[in-house]
Amino acid sequence: MFKPLSLYVGLRYTAAKRSNHFISFISLASMLGLMLGVAALIVVLSVMNGFDRELKQRILGMVPHATITELGRPMTDWQSVQSGVDQSPSVQASAPFIQAQGMLTNRGVVRGVMVYGIDPSSERKVSILANHIKTGSLDTLNTQRFGIVLGDLLARYLGVRVGDKVTLVLPEATVSVAGMVPRLKRFTVVGTFEVGAELDASLAYISMGDAAKIKRYREDVVDGIRLKFDDLFTAPQKAREIANGLDGYYRTSDWTRTHGNLFQAIQLEKRMIGLLLFLIVLVAAFNIVSTLVMVVTDKKADVAILRTLGATKGRIMRIFMVQGTLIGIIGTLLGGALGITLALTISDLVAWVERTFGIQFLNADVYFISYLPSDLQWPDVFTICGTALVISFLATIYPAYRAAKTHPAEALRYE
Template identity: 30%
Template sequence: MSVEASAARTPLAGAFGGFERQMAWRYLRARRKQGGVALIASIAFLAVMASVAVLVIVMSVMNGFRSEFIARVLGVGGHVFVTTAGFSPSEASAARDQIALLPDVVSIAPLIEGQAFATVRQGGTGALVRGVRREDLERAAFRAVDERGPGVACPLPAPTAGDAVGCFTEGGLYRFEEGAEAIPRVMIGYRLAQSLGVRAGEQVTLLTAQGATTAFGVAPRRKSYEIAGVFDFGHALYDQSLVYLPLDEAKLYFNRGDSIDNFEIRVRDPDDLTLVKRQIAEIVGGSFLVLDWRDQNDTIVNALAVERMVMRLILMLVVSIAALNIVSALVMLVRNKSRDIAIMRSMGAERGTILRIFMLAGAAIGVGGALAGAILGVVFCLNIGPIQDFVARVTGADVFNSEVYFLSRLPAKIEYWEVALVSGWSMFMAFLASLPQAWRAARLDPVEVLRFD
């Protein structure tokens, strides 16, 4: 009975039947005489595994960085901003009332912003002062309104887009008072507090050029405030520059009168702003400037998108190059097994059977490497926090400097459809890399091989 007939009678016969699988696995196993084949096959397997794992890890970290950055930006500020500077309080109030009626609008908060110089006896640094209402901070910015203590993390893990993101290391919102009888106090970021050398309950002086108007021009304004709380947003840009001041006090400090600078609007879906932004623009007409969070952070958002696309293409090429190692393994395998091929052909095996055997041998390396790499990458990402801490302890270096990357931890967000895409791509490249040598094996002339053997 021929080899082909024997394969056809097996219940697993088909595109890759039991005979083909048995022969492919036999050829890939280590043998003393063909140790080089096993070694090269192992190297090809490890190359595919490493490239897939690296691609999964890098893409997950980039996804995590983008999601974390956007979540913290949206947690601190609004989703849509309407600039009202230069317009009367009645015009701004009328626009606010109409915007609040839109179905997708969750909240609308008045805001005053200005630059100031925060000083103490030891020195000073620039600061962004935001005049806000306490109720808006409670609703939007802070997940924990009471003191957590130095070094204590916020009570929840990484936020999602639009969630509150901050907590207090000292003090809290309970000391951020409003009203005519209240003592004006400020809240500052913990990095700003560290640079100034101050704590909650101590004094900080704010100096601004936007003071009272006199006969000689605008006079600078200088005023000292007690620190009500020190907050941590986990975002270096905010933690080292942001100062919160009660809204009414900010109006006095920046000489705004009854006017405000902006409305911060929070919507149900910050990723889909087209409709609500158009509705807001129709309400305010051409009188007010309407921006969203993408407009205010367009440089870094676009940079992240471009970097993500380019990095994905580069790493896809790396996976493709790693899959080409399968060619080397099959070249040696075909050369070492040419006599076996000739014998099988002489016994009746068709070219398709030989083709499938060597295609399966190459594909097994690629599929196994892809699956192992995907699992390795996912496990790495799920444990990226402890791995970061371990590397930092061993090397003594800060592997993720928050002053450079704005975030205090290395983030990772696994998109499983991307893992499947990467694995599928590596498997496809493995099949593609196996085809030329499998075709060469199938076209060997058994007479010529046995004649010169």
């Protein structure tokens, strides 16, 4: 005879065609609910992981991990400061910069912009800018006077391409014969970059020499030193420690002040959405309870016969626990397979829908990236599937206990 008996009977009950089709429908609904819940959890957490990854790689690859500036004035002795900064073992690279806020105009179109004066060779060490040049070249900043590299979205908003002219307007007035006029400078577009984020619409880069001229600095003066750390999460603390170890009065800024709200929002949304979708799994588990309760009622006579043949209460419990657990296993495996497939293909699927129907789900004017990322992490998959299996198993205990409490004489009285 097939051993163990509980597994054999439980599998037979699951596979057998029931005369009560409503019970079969509830069993199928429980399985499908569990499958959809698991799949939705995997896909959504993968998308949230994708946003988290893109924030770290793209946004935090472009903006400084931390900066050190001299308190109240530009930095005149920046070479010695950079030398002291580079001695820290946690600093991967550093680079000087000059920054200015202003507006770029072309043919009546005006856009606000943050302009960075950089040294292209040093910038390669601290950012991913050089890896995302779309047109032109970053090195042209060293060879062409008053050249500018724009974000791709910014260039499209202004309607310019490489070789076109744009006017930079700084919010500093200059006294002239005509009175107070804003400071203007004409730049030639020498390149564009694209990182697929909101930074494409708000950043521009010029050479440090040109930046010093428009801000009326001496050639050996910069606004600060940009730092890149081996662990960006230690940037706030490490930057303060480095600044405190320097001679003079310096202040620090880091990515948690400029873009930390995005990271915190993604982490919070990941937890809350995960919790809400987890309720789908719980609903499916309650369906398993309902299914088994009805199966126990439908199989009272069979249970009574098994009891009269010597089946113990524990064996009866295991029969129905096998049946409910099998529903959970099938639903979880199907949901895991569906979720993994969607998580691996959802970026391409959404891009295809956008191209086919001419719609855009993520507008760069609203969201910090313009496409739907996905990052499938196997620990999340194992946690979700394992939790679903545990919940499915726990959902079988009460109905199985009800079945084990069946009294043979009462169940067979009217048979």
